[in-house]
Amino acid sequence: xxxxLELRRLTYEANGKRVxxxxxxxxxxxxxxxxxxxxxxxxxxxxxxxxxxxAPTSGEILWAGQPLDRELALRQAMVFxxxxxxxRSAAANIWHALGLRGIDRSERAIRVDGALRLAxxxxxxxMPARVLSGGEQQRLCLARALSLEPDVLFLDEPTAxxxxxxxxxxxxxxxxxxxxxxxxxxxxHDVGQARxxxxxxxxxxxxxxxxxxxxxxxxxxxxxxxxxxxLAGGLVx
Amino acid sequence: xxxxxxxxxxxxxxxxxxxxxxLGIVLLSLKVSLTAVAIxxxxxxxxxxxxxxxxxxxxxxxxxxxxxxxxxxxVVAGLFVYLLLSNTGPLGVLQLLYTPTAMIIAxxxxxxxxxxxxxxxxxxxxxxxxxxxxxxxxxxxxAIILTLLWDGRYRLITAVLAGFGRAIAEVGAVMIVxxxxxxxxxxxxxxxxxxxxxxxxxxxxxLGIVLLVIAFAVNALLMSVRRFALRFAYA
Numbered sequence: 485x486x487x488x489l490e491l492r493r494l495t496y497e498a499n500g501k502r503v504x505x506x507x508x509x510x511x512x513x514x515x516x517x518x519x520x521x522x523x524x525x526x527x528x529x530x531x532x533x534x535x536x537x538x539a540p541t542s543g544e545i546l547w548a549g550q551p552l553d554r555e556l557a558l559r560q561a562m563v564f565x566x567x568x569x570x571x572r573s574a575a576a577n578i579w580h581a582l583g584l585r586g587i588d589r590s591e592r593a594i595r596v597d598g599a600l601r602l603a604x605x606x607x608x609x610x611m612p613a614r615v616l617s618g619g620e621q622q623r624l625c626l627a628r629a630l631s632l633e634p635d636v637l638f639l640d641e642p643t644a645x646x647x648x649x650x651x652x653x654x655x656x657x658x659x660x661x662x663x664x665x666x667x668x669x670x671x672x673h674d675v676g677q678a679r680x681x682x683x684x685x686x687x688x689x690x691x692x693x694x695x696x697x698x699x700x701x702x703x704x705x706x707x708x709x710x711x712x713x714x715l716a717g718g719l720v721x
Numbered sequence: 722x723x724x725x726x727x728x729x730x731x732x733x734x735x736x737x738x739x740x741x742x743x744l745g746i747v748l749l750s751l752k753v754s755l756t757a758v759a760i761x762x763x764x765x766x767x768x769x770x771x772x773x774x775x776x777x778x779x780x781x782x783x784x785x786x787x788x789x790x791x792x793x794x795x796v797v798a799g800l801f802v803y804l805l806l807s808n809t810g811p812l813g814v815l816q817l818l819y820t821p822t823a824m825i826i827a828x829x830x831x832x833x834x835x836x837x838x839x840x841x842x843x844x845x846x847x848x849x850x851x852x853x854x855x856x857x858x859x860x861x862x863x864a865i866i867l868t869l870l871w872d873g874r875y876r877l878i879t880a881v882l883a884g885f886g887r888a889i890a891e892v893g894a895v896m897i898v899x900x901x902x903x904x905x906x907x908x909x910x911x912x913x914x915x916x917x918x919x920x921x922x923x924x925x926x927x928l929g930i931v932l933l934v935i936a937f938a939v940n941a942l943l944m945s946v947r948r949f950a951l952r953f954a955y956a
Contacts, residue, residue: 562854584859
């Protein structure tokens, strides 16, 4: 298992600005962790730092005490806000991702089938992935990520521009995946979605963690002014 | 005027009856240019992909040089290859001058920068969209290049067609390194130049018409590849 995830004095600076400001965090429990906060809080940057897509300016990211290396990175997967699919069929996209992991052909065929069924896209296996609707594309991206059988799954505003039916399908997949033992870290600004999914919540503002705790408590009794304002739908400056 | 019309009619007859001399020249042109484009494309794809994906010092300068070489005048390319292959040149031992092989080499020099620069541009554009996702999926740099090349296949086909259009139409390089030797190194372009200066208008016209048809066909193919790609969201 890759947990606990520890962030120690994590800092990221860009263009002279401190986007992530000396963060300390320890995620020990499995399940779905939601990272919330107003726009510009640094949520997407934080996700990318943890996943290893960008390098921190200083600080440490440790998985069960180990820094991120290639082997650990291959046990993670990420779904982005805008679905990124190659110019080939839906099935071929999943096939390609599995190929990158070196999964052998017979196993690949099984997983591609499974992934398409999970996404509810068996009928569209041969369609060019990029002509699918936004919701279908995102379901495909999630199914692709899950087909890699990751230990940790990151999602950056996965349903921001997705229709409600697909949003529901995606949330169901995430809850199922979590039951399967995958650690899920989701960035969302949708409070309703956070309430539906979160086991624990990280509330980020100006690159700092303002609050971290169990979801039930966070939503019932937010400790900080910023969180209270945010949950009430106000603008947090 | 009637001389011209006569020449024109003769030209059409030469084409319609697949005159063996005409055919021989056309086939040699196609053989040289198609071979050169095939080789140049393999080099160009690798070069373009590598330039787009790898980060190394001097990358920007190299990309700029490849871009600039797109404008390399064919006759200068021919001169350069001539100097390489001539008896006093470094590769003189190979005795390749005045052979179709020399012509292929010269056209590879001309076409590689075209395919390379267009490939690099296509890959860079794709990378803007794909970079994070591919790295998240754990793709190595080589895997990324191969993915981009396949995904950009329609733009790459366009680049290859552009390269072919340049190769089949150029005169200077094949003239200098080939020598326009009858039956050996006489291509459509060099033959048109020769036959026109000899006053053999009919054959020159016939070759000109064939060359024109090929050039238009390549262009039409290019357009339909683009349209096809857009229609199926492959562009």
